[in-house]
Amino acid sequence: xxxxxxxxxxxxxxxxxxxxxxxxxxxxxxxxxxxxxxxxxxxxxxxxxxxxxxxxxxxxxxxxxxxxxxxxxxxxxxxxxxxxxxxxxxxxxxxxxxxxxxxxxxxxxxxxx
Amino acid sequence: xxxxxxxxxxxxxxxxxxxxxxxxxxxxxxxxxxxxxxxxxxxxxxxxxxxxxxxxxxxxxxxxxxxxxxxxxxxxxxxxxxxxxxxxxxxxxxxxxxxxxxxxxxxxxxxxxxx
Numbered sequence: 001x002x003x004x005x006x007x008x009x010x011x012x013x014x015x016x017x018x019x020x021x022x023x024x025x026x027x028x029x030x031x032x033x034x035x036x037x038x039x040x041x042x043x044x045x046x047x048x049x050x051x052x053x054x055x056x057x058x059x060x061x062x063x064x065x066x067x068x069x070x071x072x073x074x075x076x077x078x079x080x081x082x083x084x085x086x087x088x089x090x091x092x093x094x095x096x097x098x099x100x101x102x103x104x105x106x107x108x109x110x111x112x113x
Numbered sequence: 114x115x116x117x118x119x120x121x122x123x124x125x126x127x128x129x130x131x132x133x134x135x136x137x138x139x140x141x142x143x144x145x146x147x148x149x150x151x152x153x154x155x156x157x158x159x160x161x162x163x164x165x166x167x168x169x170x171x172x173x174x175x176x177x178x179x180x181x182x183x184x185x186x187x188x189x190x191x192x193x194x195x196x197x198x199x200x201x202x203x204x205x206x207x208x209x210x211x212x213x214x215x216x217x218x219x220x221x222x223x224x225x226x227x228x
Contacts, residue, residue, distance in 0.1 A: 004155075037219075045156075045204060045219035091155050100169065101148070101206075101217060103155030 002027050004094050006104035013082045014112050020067075021077045021107050023092030033095045034068070036077045039106070040088040048090070051075065079109075087111045115140065117207050117220035118187075125226045132192040132199070134223045138207030145188045146217055147180060150202040162188060195227045 004025045013019035025034070036048040051059045051068050058066050063083075067076045079086055092104040118137040126132050138145050143164050148156040158172040162182040173180065177195075182188040192199055202224050206217035 042221070043202060043224075044221050045206075047216060047218075050216065093155075099144075099146070099161055100158040100172070101146070101156065103148075103157070105153075105155050 002094065002096055002102050004092050004102050004104040006092055006107050008107045009105075010108040010110065012110040012112055013079075015082055015084060017082055018078060018080045019082055019109065021079075021090050021092075021109070023075045023077070023104055025073050025075065025092070025094050025102075027073070027094065027096065029097060032097075034066075034075045035093045035095070035101070036064070036066070036075075037091045037093060038086075038088045039091060045091075049077065082111050084111050084113060117142075117205060117218050119203075119205050119220035119223050121223060122221060123224050123226070125228060126195045127228055128196055129194050132195050132225055134190040134192075134203050134205075134225070135187045136190070136205030136207075136220060137187040138205075139209075139218055142207035142209050142218070144208045144210065145182050146206045146208075147188075147190050148204045148206065150204060150222070152201075156204060159190070192225075195225075197227050200225055200227045 006023050032053045034051045038046045038048050049059050049061045049064050058068050063080045065078045089106045089108050091106045093101045120135050145162045147159040150156045160173050160180045161169040165184050177193045179191045202222045204222045205220045208217050
């Protein structure tokens with residue numbers, strides 16, 4: 001079965017500090033894409049970063065970067081210099097060959113001023 | 114560029130009524146996906162459609178739920194005889210082409226409340 005697991009229901013970080021959100025997934029496919037989405041209180045789903053499984057280089061988008069460990073099926077998100085606007089639910093997701101996005105349960109990120 | 118539009122944003126229905134949720138994909142996008150989000154959970158895939166075709170409905174409940182994406186007009190997710198368990202946020206996403214490489218852009222969601 002294809003699953004995505006986010007083991008941290010909630011994380012908190014001091015403003016300007018760095019936080020890492022964990023995600024593991026299970027798949028038998030060799031070619032796939034991984035995503036981190038952010039859902040603020042407005043509930044709009046916003047793409048934060050994506051990673052192609054065939055690329056060894058970790059994706060980076062400004063203060064957001066991933067640590068992609070394909071063999072371990074791990075895909076963690078690192079947020080540097082945390083800002084108050086980063087407070088949201090963060091979802092890890094995986095696209096399978098059927099084009100479905102398979103989602104984790106989410107991690108609530110709290111930013112302490 | 115207008116993003117993915119969903120309406121209504123909030124919908125309240127009594128048990129037994131019908132709910133119709135609409136999704137207009139981004140301009141130039143011909144692929145639409147519907148997801149459901151229950152409280153405190155991630156999204157769950159429901160159905161994937163192209164214009165006039167249902168490509169994958171493996172996530173749709175077998176009864177009461179249907180979806181369409183006509184040649185003209187928005188995609189419609191229809192829930193007949195709603196029950197309290199249908200209360201959730203329903204998200205629509207669209208992509209320019211199908212396939213794992215093409216990013217899905219999400220609408221703001223429709224929050225359905227069944228009383």
